[in-house]
């Protein structure tokens with residue numbers, strides 16, 4: 543199976559820059575998914591379709607429809623061609639107070655619309671220091687996925703908060719070590735009772751480390767933030783897959 547590489551553009555770029563980026567990009571070696579700002583989606587749809595790049599939302603409302611000013615529903619994401627949507631990214635959890643129960647509702651809204659949720663889980667530095675990594679992952683995962691019987695359309699991204707580049711203070715950014723990645727990915731797989739759910743890694747994936755990370759058998763792909771903002775670094779990551 544092809545590795546899945548998701549670009550998470552967060553709140554960066556403009557529609558014009560995004561279109562130029564996509565026109566330059568080649569995406570043959572992996573299944574590429576682009577999580578772009580919501581206002582870009584309808585313009586990007588025309589550019590990504592011939593390149594076989596799938597679109598993703600970065601967030602979805604936990605309610606299906608109605609008086610929720612500022613929110614975007616699953617139906618709206620579907621209408622602009624999204625096949626995936628991130629859920630519970632650590633920035634949503636930290637800056638916007640999103641809880642595991644919110645993630646649970648959002649996953650339901652997405653599945654109702656046949657959009658694949660990419661559930662992001664991961665411990666912060668303090669939890670890691672206290673040896674709570676597995677407990678945190680277990681709580682995030684089991685709460686958000688409670689009640690789900692069919693896992694066919696679910697994806698998980700393990701993103702340790704301390705390894706996400708924008709949460710790191712120094713100039714030199716570090717991803718998790720290969721052995722940490724292997725340990726947590728195996729643990730997630732075990733929690734999911736070995737179901738064939740893709741488990742991606744995210745947190746400072748860049749052209750220097752992507753070869754080693756993406757060639758791990760435990761890793762189904764990557765969620766890439768900072769390095770997905772330039773065609774050169776994003777393409778180098780795609781090219782590092784064997």
Ligand code: PGA
Nearest residue numbers: 706707745746766767768
């Ligand atoms: P990063 O971001 O690759 O810049 O660490 C990953 C993410 O936040 O999804």
